[in-house]
Amino acid sequence: MLQYLKPGDWLLLLLGGIAVGLLTLKLWSGDLAELAVIRSGGKIFRVVPLSTDQQIAVPGHLGTSIITIEKHRARISSDPGPRQYCVRQGWLQQAGEIALCLPNQVSVELTGKRKKYDSLNY
Numbered sequence: 001m002l003q004y005l006k007p008g009d010w011l012l013l014l015l016g017g018i019a020v021g022l023l024t025l026k027l028w029s030g031d032l033a034e035l036a037v038i039r040s041g042g043k044i045f046r047v048v049p050l051s052t053d054q055q056i057a058v059p060g061h062l063g064t065s066i067i068t069i070e071k072h073r074a075r076i077s078s079d080p081g082p083r084q085y086c087v088r089q090g091w092l093q094q095a096g097e098i099a100l101c102l103p104n105q106v107s108v109e110l111t112g113k114r115k116k117y118d119s120l121n122y
Contacts, residue, residue: 033095033110036074038067041105050074050110060104067108074108076101 005013038045040058048056053070055077063080073093076086079101086101095112 031095031112032072033074033093033097033112035111036067036069037109037111039107039109058106060101060106062104065101065104065106074110075099076106076108079104079106 033050036048036050038048038056038058040060045058046056048054048069050069050072054068056067056069058065058067060080064078065076065080065086066078068075068077073091075091076089076099079087081101081103083103086099086106089099092099092108092110095110098107098109100107
């Protein structure tokens with residue numbers, strides 16, 4: 001099959017591959033986040049800029065969760081939940097990323113100009 005491809009065919013395949021790569025990087029990556037929206041019990045607790053390093057104590061259903069903001073990124077650094085999934089998620093830095101502590105009903109979502117592509121917002 002490869003013996004039937006001519007130099008123009010190879011060039012077209014190369015350009016198509018480059019176009020797919022560039023479009024993937026452009027469309028599937030979000031911008032850096034500007035704000036963190038912190039929710040407790042389904043209601044907005046606080047909206048904070050990511051430009052200021054700080055730690056925020058958020059009251060939840062099971063106790064207090066600690067959200068750390070540092071170097072234009074955020075994470076849930078402490079939570080009283082049993083499995084610690086939201087703590088293990090680590091640092092969030094792109095718009096549209098979110099960490100949920102479901103047993104404690106606390107979440108942090110990063111917002112910006114453009115969200116990261118997700119099949120849920122397709």
